[in-house]
Amino acid sequence: MPEAAIEIESLGKRYLLTAANQRSRQHSYTALRDVIAERVKGLLTRKGASTPRIEEFWALDDVSFTVNHGDRIGIIGRNGAGKSTLLKILSRITEPTRGRITINGRVASLLEVGTGFHPELTGRENIFLNGAILGMTHAEIRRRFDEIVAFAEVEKFLETPVKRYSSGMYVRLAFAVAAHLEPEILIVDEVLAVGDAEFQKKCLGKMEQVSKEGRTVLFVSHDMHSISLLTSRAVFLERGRVAAIGPTAEVVAAYLSHGAGKEAEYMSPANQDRPSITQIRVQTSESGQFQICGKPIRFEFELHSPRPLRGASFSFSIVGADQRRQVHLWTFDSERPMLREAGRVRLVCEITKLRLYMGGYSVTCYFSEPPGGEQFDHVEGACPFEVTMFGQYREFPWQPGSCAYLEECDWRIEKVDLK
Amino acid sequence: MSEHGHKLILESGRADLRYWRDLWQYRELFYFLAWRDILVRYKQTAIGIAWALLRPLLTMLVFTVVFGKLAKMPSAGVPYPLLVFSAMLPWQLFASALVESSNSLIGNANLISKIYFPRLIVPTSTSIVALVDFLISALLLAALCLWYHQFPSWRALTIPFWVLLSFGAAMGAGLWFCALNVKYRDFRYVVPFLVQFGLYLSPVGFSSSIVPEEYRLLYSLNPMVGAIDGFRWAVFGTTAHPDWTATGLGVATTTVLLAGGLAYFRNVERQFADVI
Numbered sequence: 001m002p003e004a005a006i007e008i009e010s011l012g013k014r015y016l017l018t019a020a021n022q023r024s025r026q027h028s029y030t031a032l033r034d035v036i037a038e039r040v041k042g043l044l045t046r047k048g049a050s051t052p053r054i055e056e057f058w059a060l061d062d063v064s065f066t067v068n069h070g071d072r073i074g075i076i077g078r079n080g081a082g083k084s085t086l087l088k089i090l091s092r093i094t095e096p097t098r099g100r101i102t103i104n105g106r107v108a109s110l111l112e113v114g115t116g117f118h119p120e121l122t123g124r125e126n127i128f129l130n131g132a133i134l135g136m137t138h139a140e141i142r143r144r145f146d147e148i149v150a151f152a153e154v155e156k157f158l159e160t161p162v163k164r165y166s167s168g169m170y171v172r173l174a175f176a177v178a179a180h181l182e183p184e185i186l187i188v189d190e191v192l193a194v195g196d197a198e199f200q201k202k203c204l205g206k207m208e209q210v211s212k213e214g215r216t217v218l219f220v221s222h223d224m225h226s227i228s229l230l231t232s233r234a235v236f237l238e239r240g241r242v243a244a245i246g247p248t249a250e251v252v253a254a255y256l257s258h259g260a261g262k263e264a265e266y267m268s269p270a271n272q273d274r275p276s277i278t279q280i281r282v283q284t285s286e287s288g289q290f291q292i293c294g295k296p297i298r299f300e301f302e303l304h305s306p307r308p309l310r311g312a313s314f315s316f317s318i319v320g321a322d323q324r325r326q327v328h329l330w331t332f333d334s335e336r337p338m339l340r341e342a343g344r345v346r347l348v349c350e351i352t353k354l355r356l357y358m359g360g361y362s363v364t365c366y367f368s369e370p371p372g373g374e375q376f377d378h379v380e381g382a383c384p385f386e387v388t389m390f391g392q393y394r395e396f397p398w399q400p401g402s403c404a405y406l407e408e409c410d411w412r413i414e415k416v417d418l419k
Numbered sequence: 420m421s422e423h424g425h426k427l428i429l430e431s432g433r434a435d436l437r438y439w440r441d442l443w444q445y446r447e448l449f450y451f452l453a454w455r456d457i458l459v460r461y462k463q464t465a466i467g468i469a470w471a472l473l474r475p476l477l478t479m480l481v482f483t484v485v486f487g488k489l490a491k492m493p494s495a496g497v498p499y500p501l502l503v504f505s506a507m508l509p510w511q512l513f514a515s516a517l518v519e520s521s522n523s524l525i526g527n528a529n530l531i532s533k534i535y536f537p538r539l540i541v542p543t544s545t546s547i548v549a550l551v552d553f554l555i556s557a558l559l560l561a562a563l564c565l566w567y568h569q570f571p572s573w574r575a576l577t578i579p580f581w582v583l584l585s586f587g588a589a590m591g592a593g594l595w596f597c598a599l600n601v602k603y604r605d606f607r608y609v610v611p612f613l614v615q616f617g618l619y620l621s622p623v624g625f626s627s628s629i630v631p632e633e634y635r636l637l638y639s640l641n642p643m644v645g646a647i648d649g650f651r652w653a654v655f656g657t658t659a660h661p662d663w664t665a666t667g668l669g670v671a672t673t674t675v676l677l678a679g680g681l682a683y684f685r686n687v688e689r690q691f692a693d694v695i
Contacts, residue, residue, distance in 0.1 A: 015693065031603060031604060031605045032599075032603035032604075032605050032606050032609075033605055035603065088692065089429060090429075091534070091535055092429065092535035093531075093532065093533065093534065093535050093692045094689075094692045094693055095429070095430075095431055095432070095689055096429060096430065096431055097431055098431065099430075100428060100429065100430045101428070101429040101430075102426065102427070102428050102429075103426070103427040103428075103429070104425075104426050104427075105425065106425055107427070109533075109534070115529060115530060115533045115534055116529070116530050116534070118455055118459060120458075120459050120462050121455065121458060121459065121462075125455075125458065128451065129451050129452075129454075129455050132447055132448050132450075132451035132452075133448060133451070133530065133534055133536075134534070137447055138447055
């Protein structure tokens with residue numbers, strides 16, 4: 001038996017979060033002026049610079065698993081579960097804090113297609129540049145140049161700066177370079193999230209071919225459908241730990257049913273001075289705050305008021321991960337009288353077919369007097385839930401962010417006679 | 420870059436052990452990044468090569484008028500425009516290599532957060548552009564020398580050494596600055612100021628002979644003093660030999676800068692991907 005392709009032994013990665021960058025981890029850099037200001041303040045107060053509160057955060061904690069040669073393995077988990085950190089360590093962008101990984105074979109990672117593309121350079125120049133960045137030698141790129149160009153279908157535009165390319169051409173070219181890398185181990189992170197359907201099919205074909213040739217593929221995606229399609233085994237990460245590992249179908253099922261019984265709820269004690277929202281619940285179609293696109297979903301809101309209200313109104317939005325309100329729904333006292341006496345009521349709103357597209361959503365709601373009047377209470381980002389396309393087949397995988405919702409429609413085809 | 424059957428072990432602190440071997444393995448990436456920067460530089464600016472010539476020429480004009488004509492500074496027998504231009508060359512090399520390398524890590528943030536390679540490639544390959552600019556303005560210097568009937572002697576053979584000294588000083592400071600730039604994102608406002616400052620602290624618009632003898636040693640701590648004086652000496656040969664103390668001190672400070680910069684860069688390098 002040959003050695004494993006990747007062997008991960010009790011891997012851990014720690015990040016240190018200071019109070020400042022806990023809020024927004026994207027902007028976690030320090031400004032020199034802040035450091036200097038702190039020091040000066042420290043000198044003046046003679047206490048020494050106040051050290052910002054540093055908190056440890058283990059993005060990965062005691063992760064172990066083995067990937068054999070020729071395996072196609074999927075990595076799933078919610079946002080922040082440690083998937084990207086794992087990929088970053090595997091592709092050597094960052095070092096592990098603990099544990100050890102043994103990799104047998106050349107690794108290529110497609111963390112994002114087109115990395116290193118320069119808009120001013122021509123298609124030809126970018127092929128060479130990108131190839132070198134991805135680890136190909138000059139000779140290798142030259143050998144495969146024609147294949148890459150043919151795969152990307154950009155023959156006519158080889159001498160055009162890529163800034164004049166359409167986004168489709170750009171992505172095709174970028175993926176074509178990456179697809180011709182011929183590594184023994186290929187790490188893919190949602191690269192397929194771009195390009196048109198035709199091209200996506202081509203990419204999936206290429207990935208299948210890669211794994212049929214006995215090479216190892218590590219695939220990370222939010223799309224349960226393409227994970228099921230492309231991988232035979234999967235690892236489910238949760239909060240930096242391995243929650244499940246095994247055949248893809250089983251792991252996907254575990255992922256979807258995970259967290260059963262603990263519905264995410266918003267609770268707040270009733271305010272005795274003013275009307276308030278005391279509870280929010282979202283009943284998703286699946287347990288674990290998973291909602292399958294097209295199935296019913298139910299929203300429950302408990303409102304409390306210490307005094308009788310005249311003409312209250314209530315509204316809520318379903319907000320996408322990009323903070324855009326995708327759905328806004330409301331009800332008024334004039335339609336259904338609410339809290340005309342002090343006390344507590346529950347508002348229930350049911351959507352029989354939630355057509356929102358896959359992605360993460362949360363609930364933002366408002367409790368107020370009729371529009372223009374006083375706002376009693378509002379809650380933002382409550383009860384996050386995730387919409388997945390699981391179980392809905394189509395010929396190419398679902399890509400995150402490709403639309404806002406799916407409309408119901410009837411298709412028919414009519415023959416057109418040419419006279 | 421590695422061969423079939425290649426085995427890789429990832430552990431904390433392990434990257435240090437194979438750093439220099441990796442650097443060698445990724446040399447092609449170095450060529451490609453340098454090639455990209457050169458291509459882009461001469462494609463992007465509408466006047467392209469003219470820019471590389473115009474900058475030192477205009478500065479030469481201003482300095483000749485201000486220092487030569489208005490302040491009437493001594494020029495050791497060399498036509499003043501030549502005196503200035505011969506200093507502009509190593510200075511521009513130093514200044515643009517320093518500025519480019521300081522911004523290089525931030526400018527290539529998308530590469531650094533997505534792909535592994537020894538990060539040292541980024542600031543070094545970026546400063547190659549400065550060398551190309553230098554070669555172009557060197558042609559102009561040659562033309563000016565002919566115009567003023569100044570012909571090169573055997574001393575011109577030492578030019579590569581002075582170029583190397585300027586480049587080394589730029590890299591030394593550049594490594595410090597680019598690492599600091601990643602760590603403190605507002606550091607980049609400091610760099611242009613330091614470069615501007617350095618232009619007047621170095622003997623670019625004047626000959627270093629005007630610096631009083633007792634301050635000469637202190638003045639020579641600026642590595643560009645040795646480099647610029649040496650370069651001038653190589654071109655005009657006004658004295659029998661270059662100022663040994665200035666040269667020695669220049670080499671020493673450059674070495675210290677480079678060694679320190681390298682150590683600091685290597686020290687913060689592993690956090691780049693996490694911070695950038």
